[in-house]
Amino acid sequence: MYAKYGLFIDGRWRPAFGNATSTVLSPVTEESLGNAPSAAFVDTEEALESAGRGFAAWKVKSAFERADALHAIADEMIRRKDEATRMISTETGKPIAQSEREWGLSIDQFRWYAEEARRIYGRVIESRVPGGRFEVLREPVGVAAAFTAWNFPAALVARKVAPALAAGCSTIIRPSSQTPGVAMVMVDCMRAGKLPAGTVNLVIGLTDTTYAPIMASPAVRKVSLTGSTRVGQQMIRDAADTVKKVSMELGGNAPLIVFDDADLDTALNLSVPTKYANAGQVCVTPDRFFVHESLHDSFVEGFVERARALKLGDGLDPSVQMGPLISDRRLAEIEAIVDDAVGAGAKVATGAGRAASFNAGHFYEPTALSDVTDNMTVFAQENFGPIAAIARFSSDDEVLARANASPVGLSAYAFTRSPDRARRVVAELKAGMVGINSFALAASEAPFGGTKYSGMGREGGSEGIGDYLDTKLAQIVF
Known part of the structure; x- marks a missing residue:
């Protein structure tokens, strides 16, 4: 079930170091669905290096090129709807109609952010200096890491990756080990965007070998989480060491x-x-x-x-x-x-x-x-x-x-x-x-997120791309 995929690093599918795997169990039968790769520390380090190279190549693409790539990804996702929705229901157990709706919402994210890529606006401000002006620019933050939960294994990846790509960031996706196949199918669809190698990377595995090196890396400038409040609190503490931007959708009641x-x-x-x-x-x-x-x-x-x-x-x-x-x-x-x-x-x-x-x-x-x-x-x-x-x-x-x-x-x-x-x-x-x-x-067109212990930042809408952009001010005098 997972053999034709694996980890996705530097534009290609590959096994984990030492061919390490972990068993994925069906919530319906409690039997094995297959063995997914389990990344070693060295795999994640290679993904980080790959994402750095990918960012350098992707950030220089024009907004129109990024938009075309995201539309191509959405087109491929439409073509592979049946495969993807069956994978969602197989791994999560949710009814197929709900899986179809989730995949549709995921496609919407890529469509919406394809257009948002063209609408990253700066502005000009009158300067007090004679002959001068202020320019406010929006630039991609850098490498962005996406940590997703199992309950919406497609939509949560799309909510994070689509705005990151639209902004010009490269990404490392770390999905739940309970639903790795859905992330694999989605990443495979992203190949239709003809992204530079390293723009999208996928690692699956234990906290010590995936989460830890990603959070410790100064190259990662933005992390996004969908998970529990407890995990979110720890991620905020870990992000502080390298002053990463964070956005997170945590628990509700x-x-x-x-x-x-x-x-x-x-x-x-x-x-x-x-x-x-x-x-x-x-x-x-x-x-x-x-x-x-x-x-x-x-x-x-x-x-x-x-x-x-x-x-x-x-x-x-x-x-x-x-x-x-x-x-x-x-x-x-x-x-x-x-x-x-x-x-x-x-x-x-x-x-x-x-x-x-x-x-x-x-x-x-x-x-x-x-x-x-x-x-x-x-x-x-x-x-x-x-x-x-x-x-x-x-x-x-x-x-x-x-x-x-x-x-x-x-x-x-x-x-x-x-x-x-x-x-x-x-x-x-x-x-x-x-x-x-x-x-x-x-x-896709509306901002999704919470207040208090339910997290910070928003996914979706015009607000969703903001967390993947830095604001730069330039004073220009002639």
């Missing part, structure tokens, strides 16, 4: 507020498939459900009815609506969170156990808990799984205060028919992204 004037059917029809997409392993998915006391019982009843109707199974089956958790460890963590909540007084509305109909795989039932209190772990921390924790509220002031009582602030949602209430919610919720009667926040 999104509140969903269903006000008393909400369209109940709309709230239910949108929130159930959103909550259980990718088995709840989505950083922006709603975790904390605040439902007005006048709608609470009806909401729980409707939520349970829809959750029980979801079909679990192998994501490669087009009829499946929810796949497995990524690993045994994640499965055990979800069980512990639910057991803790039930032990503290939460009521099981549906689910709350391993899916009994499967003899293998990390399948957990779509779960909804009611009578949840704010101090329960299931409410106070991101559960990153198929658990909807539902609580009541009685007033707007109360629910906004409770929704904001979290150290993280990635996304937040509300359902209401009142424009005035919607504006107040957007203004007062402490989150980088807010959805009103909608969960559709991820788009």
